[in-house]
Amino acid sequence: MSNGTDQLNNTEYDYLIKFLALGDSGVGKTSFLFQYTDGSFESKFVTTVGIDFREKRVSYKPSGVDSSRAQRVHLQLWDTAGQERFRSLTTAFFRDAMGFFLFFDLANEQSFLNIRNWLDQLKQHSYCETPDIILCGNKCDLDDMRVVSEERARECAETYGLPYLETSAATGHNVNKAVSMLLDLVMKRMEEVVDKTLLPAQYGGGGKTELQGANETEESKSSGCAC
Amino acid sequence: MTAQEISKAFVQHYYTTMASNREGLMGLYGDESVLTLETSECRGRNQIMEKILALTYQKIQHDITSIDHQMISSDSVLVVVTGRLKTDDDPPNSFTQTFVLRQGSGGIFIANEVFRVILHNN
Numbered sequence: 001m002s003n004g005t006d007q008l009n010n011t012e013y014d015y016l017i018k019f020l021a022l023g024d025s026g027v028g029k030t031s032f033l034f035q036y037t038d039g040s041f042e043s044k045f046v047t048t049v050g051i052d053f054r055e056k057r058v059s060y061k062p063s064g065v066d067s068s069r070a071q072r073v074h075l076q077l078w079d080t081a082g083q084e085r086f087r088s089l090t091t092a093f094f095r096d097a098m099g100f101f102l103f104f105d106l107a108n109e110q111s112f113l114n115i116r117n118w119l120d121q122l123k124q125h126s127y128c129e130t131p132d133i134i135l136c137g138n139k140c141d142l143d144d145m146r147v148v149s150e151e152r153a154r155e156c157a158e159t160y161g162l163p164y165l166e167t168s169a170a171t172g173h174n175v176n177k178a179v180s181m182l183l184d185l186v187m188k189r190m191e192e193v194v195d196k197t198l199l200p201a202q203y204g205g206g207g208k209t210e211l212q213g214a215n216e217t218e219e220s221k222s223s224g225c226a227c
Numbered sequence: 228m229t230a231q232e233i234s235k236a237f238v239q240h241y242y243t244t245m246a247s248n249r250e251g252l253m254g255l256y257g258d259e260s261v262l263t264l265e266t267s268e269c270r271g272r273n274q275i276m277e278k279i280l281a282l283t284y285q286k287i288q289h290d291i292t293s294i295d296h297q298m299i300s301s302d303s304v305l306v307v308v309t310g311r312l313k314t315d316d317d318p319p320n321s322f323t324q325t326f327v328l329r330q331g332s333g334g335i336f337i338a339n340e341v342f343r344v345i346l347h348n349n
Contacts, residue, residue, distance in 0.1 A: 026283055
């Protein structure tokens, strides 16, 4: 209890990252998030919008940069709270999330076929047309009930250009990996965005000044000529 | 029966049946019935039952907040219900459901029905 309160009140972090778990009902979204947060944090529920979310603190170290300090990331993992049962998702779900887990159930053909619909909705409502998504074939522990082969799932993932992982919310297989993969993608994207916004001031701005200088010189030259 | 009595009895029957035995709702729809469930529209008893039975929850509970009603004509009543519902282990969600009940040859049936989970965008 006090742990949860401390988490909530502690504002000492570098990034607040929001992930949304999507997919048909019954594919194991809630169990996956529960497994990831060890069930140790109380889930919170935003009644008005109907978003159920869990939180966890992680540290993120950009790969290839040894010297830099690990970033403190406050992860919010959103769940659709059963509304997908009625197909009644508010677009606020999609709009505010920075990365997405798209789940299907390896033992449920229809949930696999519905990936396409979920991707259409995602592209339409999320903050950009190509958001970061990890495709997760869940319940890989139920091997004797599997109806979607790994090969077929990988082909599908490739078609849509998504990274694919087989996960099990029951055993925890690839659960941490899926979250860290998505975090990696989202953090890289953020770094790129930051780099781009810094560029004009550092280089673009300087270039412009130079160009203006060149024009002025030319003008003064030509005016000199006319005299 | 007054409109109030009809709507109260109907609401109780409908949500009890929905919770205990969804198939039992079949008797409440006819061939002219229309159901709009979120973004999908179903016409006629068969399509409507197919939709209702395909909903993925095992358990559903309704907590009714309000029941409003109006006579539309001598044989039709408008019923508007608001409340909260809980499916399986999901958190509760607010909902609104609107019915037009009509007197048919075989008794009162649902002529029109519109369902929405209440969500906001901010």
